[in-house]
Amino acid sequence: MRPILELDGLTKTYASGLQALKPTTLAIREGEIFALLGPNGAGKTTLIGLICGLLRPSGGVVRVAGLDIVEDYRRARSLIGLVPQELATEMFETPFAAMNFSRGLFGRPPDHALVERLLRELSLWDKRKDRIQTLSGGMKRRVMIAKALAHEPRLLFLDEPTAGVDVELRRDMWALVRRLRDTGVTVILTTHYIEEAEEMADRIGVIDKGRLILVEDKATLMRKLGSKQLTVQLQERLEAVPEALARWRLTLKDDGHALEYRFDTQAEENGIPALLRQLHELGIGLKDLATEQSSLEDIFVSLTRKAA
């Protein structure tokens, strides 16, 4: 099946000379939830802005459902919905009017039933006749989501949907994203929170300093996540890992005072008892043992450090 979104060498250098996005190639499958994970200033918003027409690309091609976003901008854009990172709403209007405006902008005929359904779904129905100005921050964000959905997009961008949102609303947001996915909408969201990416995404992309350094199925990442490490503190310093321990593929740490063993928690046999027996037979004395679980956080930190 043709990807719903294809980036080919997409890059952006701002007038300041900063290359906020290095040439990036990526394909997003229809119907998936893709999380773009990265620290502040990584280039997440830049990437989204380029796809949605808010920024002028410095190079590369973007296709939405096979449609070039420059040559075929009308058809391409009508498939896209965008909820930007910053709160920006028509303060003096009502949610109802704002949504009708959005729908009109995208060239769709009025559909009050749809608007009503979205407002109810986002718990805004009671507020439909209030000025947006008088709503709370979380409600305003939901108005923005409602507006982005008003033209029934097939590809939805949520730029930090849960920034500054309380725990309960965050759960609601996650539920909403899943419901959207169930109706066939592809969702691309950005987040700083690994937990959020873990919770929601089918695939995760890690971006740092304008470079997309990793794109992986969440399941694969979780498997990596499933690896643990055992650190054995030694009584005496070792010069090298003894030949007899080769099958555990150990690494010498701490200037020869520790051995590190990585193992898969999901494997039937983790090899620890055998390792300990072998160490004993070799007469290597242990001072201490410790195990540690690597988290997505660790993977993330090590990846972003490598990229630096």
Add this chain to the structure above:
Amino acid sequence: MSATNLNWRAIAAIYRFEMARFFRTAGQSLATPVITTSLYFVVFGAAIGGRMGEIDGVGYGAFIVPGLIMLSVLTESLNNAAFGIYFPRWTGTSYELLSAPVSPFEIVSGYVGAAATKSVILGLVILATASLFVPIQILHPLWMIGFLALTALSFCLFGFITGIWAQSWEQLQVIPMLVITPLTFLGGAFYSIDMLPGVWKTVALFNPIVYLVSGFRWAFYGNADVAVGISLAATLGFLVACLGVVWWIFRTGYRLKP
């Protein structure tokens, strides 16, 4: 681009959205110019006008009506159109405009069309107010409406440009305050430029507003400072120049798309 694949709904959505803002505040939008115009008539028409003779056979009070209307239409066109596009830029809601399947032509039609409609309504309201104070004669009503609409359109385009150029509320005020108001006062709104001393008369001919006011006044009373054809040409020239700048803005993404 053919008429059938224009995004008419988008134009209508922008137009309606902007007009809704106008009607919501119609009281304010119209009260200010009506009061100001009335004051002009009290001061210029009655107090001073009584001591002024006729100009080109028209009583002073009546003579200043076209100029007064132009003054308001110019300033309000600029202000309205500039505000219309500056406000979404300032609040950040312009993201939606940029991400929507709308062409620059549709964006401009929506915003400038709405602003120009407001200006024409305003001009007609002032005309109605003025007619309560002085007898007014309109020799060429179609030309009158034509000049009014053309002026509103070109200055709304000009306002749209300043609304995109402005980076702050101060800058938004600069053009109407610093450029248009003086040019209008010096543009023959309250006198015939024939009344100016020698050199100034020549200087005045470089003021584009002279042509607007003159042409507009001709539509009322049949006499003009400059030939009406020249007035029309100058107005159209200004319109085309503004269209050119708008075209350039969207081509380059100036201040809209970094």
